[in-house]
Amino acid sequence: MVEILSGKDLKDIPGIWYRKGGKLLKTPQRAPLEPSAIPIPAWDLIDITAYRSYEEIVIDKRTLGPMLAVYSSRGCTGSCSFCSTWWVWKHWRQISAARFVDEIEYLYEKGIDHFFIADDSMINTCQFVEAFSAELQRRNIQIYFKIACRADKITPTIAHTLKQAGCYEVHIGFESGSQRILDAMGKKITVDQNVRAADAVRQAGMRVYALMIIGHIHDDINSINETINFLKMIKPEVVASMNGLMLLPGTRDYQHAKREGFISDDFWLGKEPYKIYTVAFSEQELSDVRYMIDNQKKILSRRLLPIQVQVGKKLRFLKERMTGLLGRKPAGLYRG
Ligand code: SF4
Incomplete structure (x- = not known):
């Protein structure tokens, strides 16, 4: 994306497909990115x-x-x-x-x-x-x-x-x-x-x-x-x-x-x-x-655990999230 936006000629950017004169063209494979970069x-x-x-x-x-x-x-x-x-x-x-x-x-x-x-x-x-x-x-x-x-x-x-x-x-x-x-x-x-x-x-x-x-x-x-x-x-x-x-x-x-x-x-x-x-x-x-x-x-x-997943609360938590996301209570879900 950086190379495309910098205006480089598309044919010189490895790893993309582009259109030219009604044709779909592919450039050579791009080397995988090193995550440290x-x-x-x-x-x-x-x-x-x-x-x-x-x-x-x-x-x-x-x-x-x-x-x-x-x-x-x-x-x-x-x-x-x-x-x-x-x-x-x-x-x-x-x-x-x-x-x-x-x-x-x-x-x-x-x-x-x-x-x-x-x-x-x-x-x-x-x-x-x-x-x-x-x-x-x-x-x-x-x-x-x-x-x-x-x-x-x-x-x-x-x-x-x-x-x-x-x-x-x-x-x-x-x-x-x-x-x-x-x-x-x-x-x-x-x-x-x-x-x-x-x-x-x-x-x-x-x-x-x-x-x-x-x-x-x-x-x-x-x-x-x-x-x-x-x-x-x-x-x-x-x-x-x-x-x-x-x-x-x-x-x-x-x-x-x-x-x-x-x-x-x-x-x-x-x-x-x-x-x-x-x-x-x-x-x-x-x-x-x-x-x-x-x-x-x-x-x-559910042996062990130093953690507890609170199932009752989980439903309430999801309901709150849905309400937050939709801006309203989700119809038909989590009745009661
Ligand atoms: S991510 Fe998981 S499923 Fe995918 S290749 Fe690796 S081991 Fe297999």
């Missing part, structure tokens, strides 16, 4: 206190305030069949722990102590996690945060260090309880590794947030049962992403669905924002499975 976002241009967590989190009897998303890395070491991260962002790379804490410190001084470290995998190296934790301690910064990561990167040591640094929840892309499906996805992770990761997170005193896919191309009733049994075994505090396989352009699963005739590139010219794969299972079947898993959640134990 990107300045800290201009947080001062927005009202940072307006950004909230989707639930009310109470830790040490204190309700956490606004939550901001920050990033320490780009890319991923995985290459899963449904995911666009690894080919959009290319190879995984990370800024230094000190540079990352600079941004957190800046926000901390402005009153923010609640973060979602939204990298696809912030914890690829133990050294980074240790340096991050030490840097927070050295600067006397006390924050609360959640992260997302691959299961094969969580070890008991890393989990313990994260907890010490203020982490209360770890989002893990377990995806499936079936080894056959994990292999078909190219996840390069075993069910055992997933179980060990969940154990490590919980042993350290954090919540497990399970990211799952139901209705993958190769899913059948047996693999879905394996997924349900897996969830029963690991008892995650939160189960998310049960809405089916979202087809992201360019991914291997998208190419597969195109070959099957389930989707074409013209889909993106329409009004729908996304498409869920419903060949292996219909929308109704996916919805039934989701309903069943939602009910299972009621029997999942």
Whole structure:
């Protein structure tokens, strides 16, 4: 954008498409940006206190305030069949722990102590996690945060260090309880590794947030049962992403669905924002499975935690947010 706005000749700007004389032209691929070359976002241009967590989190009897998303890395070491991260962002790379804490410190001084470290995998190296934790301690910064990561990167040591640094929840892309499906996805992770990761997170005193896919191309009733049994075994505090396989352009699963005739590139010219794969299972079947898993959640134990999620308050909190956003009470929602 900077190069375009500076008036540079479009043909000399790598990584763009442009029109010339009625023709659509593409310039050569642009080298991936190193995150260390990107300045800290201009947080001062927005009202940072307006950004909230989707639930009310109470830790040490204190309700956490606004939550901001920050990033320490780009890319991923995985290459899963449904995911666009690894080919959009290319190879995984990370800024230094000190540079990352600079941004957190800046926000901390402005009153923010609640973060979602939204990298696809912030914890690829133990050294980074240790340096991050030490840097927070050295600067006397006390924050609360959640992260997302691959299961094969969580070890008991890393989990313990994260907890010490203020982490209360770890989002893990377990995806499936079936080894056959994990292999078909190219996840390069075993069910055992997933179980060990969940154990490590919980042993350290954090919540497990399970990211799952139901209705993958190769899913059948047996693999879905394996997924349900897996969830029963690991008892995650939160189960998310049960809405089916979202087809992201360019991914291997998208190419597969195109070959099957389930989707074409013209889909993106329409009004729908996304498409869920419903060949292996219909929308109704996916919805039934989701309903069943939602009910299972009621029997999942919520052992541990130094945090309490106040469910009653969560509804009120969401209602207030909706009212604030819409400028009126949402009709038909949260009756009573
Ligand atoms: S699903 Fe997760 S592990 Fe797989 S490529 Fe995407 S970000 Fe990486």
